[in-house]
Amino acid sequence: MIVKIRYSAILFCLAVLCAMRLSGCGGEEEKAEECPYEDFIVVDVFDFTANYQGIQSGWFGKVVREKFNMELNIITPNITKGGDTLLNVRAAAGNIGDLIICKGVNGQLQDMVNAGLLYDMETDLYDKNIMKYRDAIENLNSSVQQNGIYAIPSQVSVNEPDVPSEGSEPIYGPYIRWDLYKELGYPELNTLEDLLPVLKHMQALHPVTESGERTYGFSFFKEWDDNMMNAVKQPCCIYGYDEYGVVLAKADGSDYQSIIDDDSVYVRMLNFYYEANQLGLVDPDSVNQNYEGCFEKYKKGEIFFSPWPWLGKSAFNTLANMEQGKGFMLAPVKDMQIYSYGCYPYGNQDSIIAVGSRSADPSRLVDFIDWLYSDEGIMMNGANLSGATAGPEGLTWEMGEDGPYLTDFGIEAFYNGGEIEVPEEYGSGTWSSGISQLNYKPVVQCEKSEEGFYYYYDLWDSVKALDTSALAKDWKDRMGANTTMEYLQQNDMLLVAPGTLYTASVETTEEMAIRHQCKRAIQEYSWKMVFAPDRQRFEELLDEMQAAVRSYGYDIILEYDMMHAKAKNSFVP
Secondary structure (H helix, E strand, O other): OHHHHHHHHHHHHHHHHHHHHHHOOOOOHHHHHHOOOOOOEEEEEEEOOOOOOEEOOHHHHHHHHHHHOEEEEEEOHHHHOOHHHHHHHHHHOOOOOOEEEEOOOOOHHHHHHHOOOEOOOHHHHOOOHHHHHHHHHHHHHOOOOOOOOOOEEEOEOOOOOOOEOOOOOOOOOOEEEHHHHHHOOOOOOOOHHHHHHHHHHHHHHOOEOOOOOEOEOEOOOOOOOOOOOHHHHHHHHOOOEEEEOOEEEEOOOOOEEEOOOOOOHHHHHHHHHHHHHHOOOEOHHHHOOOHHHHHHHHHOOOEOEEOOHHHHHHHHOOHHHHHOOOOEEEOOOOOOOEEEEEOEOOOEEEEEEEEEOOOOOHHHHHHHHHHHOOHHHHHHHOEOOOOOEOOOEOOOEEEEOOEEEEOHHHHHHHHOOOOOEOOHHHOOOEHHHHOOOOOOOOEOOOOEOOOOOEOEHHHOHHHHOOOOOHHHHHHHHHHOOOOHHHHHHHOOOEEEEOOOOOOOOOOOHHHHHHHHHHHHHHHHHHHHHHOOOOHHHHHHHHHHHHHHHHHHOHHHHHHHHHHHHHHHHHOOO
8 A cells, every 4th residue: 555655656746747847848748858948938039120029929939939938029120110219228228138130230249249238159059050150150250359159140151152142033123913914915124114104004904903902003111211211222123233321332343322312223213103103103001001011912912013022922922813824923124133142151240140148048049049040940930921941841841752842731821822720730820920020031042951952942843843823834935934033144134242241340429320310311301202292392302302411411421331332342251
């Protein structure tokens, strides 16, 4: 009897211990060994790149809870606005966040280290998988006077700097409703401006959607405005320019422009959108809507032009639409030379990830960062609605004899708007509501896993074989290419900016103050110019913008940005 009591007591104690062990890992026995963290924590993520604010939910949230017994609470200036102010307020309080995703250029990383805001990860990282990117990590942190590892760069690559970092689609491009373009007889497009009468014709033929909503050529949002109005900057990239502060630099280093000059490509695009608005092609809700509202309009077929493939195509190119020949595809604008980012052997310092010095469990967050750079983490974190990484193995994709392939669930999730319900074992909810909201890319699109397959599923042979829709067939037949990147490279329409690493000198307090005033004025005037009532007022607003920023000291930051833009393009590591 005594033996039985003792035996029962032992079993009871073991049961309690097991329960305690499992409770910190979501209660699933098979996940217990993957989650060694007993205490549940909520992690404040201060994220300059996110378009979502709040707790990460859904299937990705479940993965994070099971592996790390924690929840991600995302805080972003893209939603709250006043990014610089918000950063300064949090920095003054000595705590930016537990996990920080922000820029690491122009001395910003050094400033955060000086202020004691970042945790030194060096001891925690010495034996981690992420150290296969040691050169990139050490290069970033060599710019910091203090010894240690305070941040990790994004978009790391093993490829050469002159290799395009994109997959089958560029980041920028003139994407239009190809089915409507076909309906008009594929009119010739010599310049981007030639699109305006074409889009107007589309609107005249289809003034409302099937559900009765008004249609427009363009729709904007303000969340990504920085040194300039983001919607206006994007078509500059179609002509090979990208921003360096208030400078537009051509990818091949052949031209550098002040954005406010009358003959700059930025002012050209301000004129482009002004003319579009005069034609009734610009969505009047643009002034007040956010990214999500804009995305929904693309999803419903209300908008005919997209400056990025991952906006129009992700939202509208469902399997059903593509089978009917409907969807967004690259338009053949004859004079375009699309800006392409070359691979970054040393990573991209415009976006870095770090751990806050006041984090309750910094070692756990280092483990989380290490996981983000693993094959599994890259596949999970980069999964989106289309043309991204493939998500959880077993749910959205499987490994076959001939390589990876999308499951039926994966095809539905990626090509039908992401509204498919996720099985309970993976977290429930819809696919789209559960994707990672970090908006952080550890590696570039063209990178491969340790098993030798591309992380991005649109580069898989099995996925290329699926692209047999009426939309794809018509575009391929008309353009004479199998993919967008193939078409651009065949026609010398891609300009690759080598992904060389360059660190600019630290801005002075005066320069930072001037920049803040200038970019605020450029944003405000740009929006007013697009929606100006007439040409005379447009020209007046341009004059006022130029005068205002120059009175703030624009020439000082122009000199700074021009010097560093040229140095960056000519930099050889």
